[in-house]
Amino acid sequence: MGFLAERAVDAVEEMDRPDCDERKLERTYRQFPLINWAVSGWHGVYRRQLRPLLRPNGPNTLLDIGSGGGDIPRAIAKWAARDGIPLEITAIDPDERAHAFAVSLPKVDGLVFHRALSSELVAQGRTFDLVTSNHLLHHLDAAQLMALLSDSQRLCRRAAIHNDIRRSPVAYGLFSVGTRPFFPGSFIRVDGLTSIRRSYTSSELARIVPPGWTVSTKRPFHHLLTYRPPNRA
Secondary structure (H helix, E strand, C coil): CCCCCCCCCCCCCHHHCCCCCHHHHHHHHHHHHHHHHHHCCHHHHHHHHHHHHCCCCCCCEEEEECCCCCHHHHHHHHHHHHCCCCCEEEEECCCHHHHHHHHHCCCCCCEEEECCCHHHHHHCCCCEEEEEEECCHHHCCHHHHHHHHHHHHHHEEEEEEEEEEECCHHHHHHHHHHHCCCCCCCCHHHHHHHHHHHCECHHHHHHHCCCCEEEEEECCCEEEEEECCHHHC
16 A cells, blocks of 8 residues: 555554653644644634634634644634624633643633533533534544534534544645754654544545535645534535
């Protein structure tokens, strides 16, 4: 088989190890805004997928799952505020290190962070207009992925949108070369390459997701996994 023909399901990202270097981990969180700005394309996702679903005069709520250092929900909060759209964002992550970093930064109006799992919010009967995640799907095993999608369906009222990396030898090569001179003293480069190796192709993802979910290719080297409740289709 060719390079990256199959997912590296057993590969582990350094920052996911409980005993990883704490200084490198903090630098990684601090560098996430730059790398996500460069590769994840969230501003376009906000403009084309999220903003059209937001009521101009509110109320609007959004849940971001696996928020890590919190740069994506912070960015969405900023864009919505700039557009004059009321939006209350809840960002959750079960990792105490990620949560501690996220809450250590200056507060943003309308954004709260909680150390929690999506299943806990389901058990509480919580719902949100929108549910999002960034670069989360490839971290999960098959059972965890199905659980996330089930939780997302229960938690969202208008749409769930998961943005993830799409595996490709070209993406791997460009990321390897493009990040080599940058991001010193962090896990950005090594874990980014592992993430690409662990990620799905769009066709792989489409084959395993439950009915009602749609996979769409997003350039460069990403895809969106989207769900609309039947009454919102």
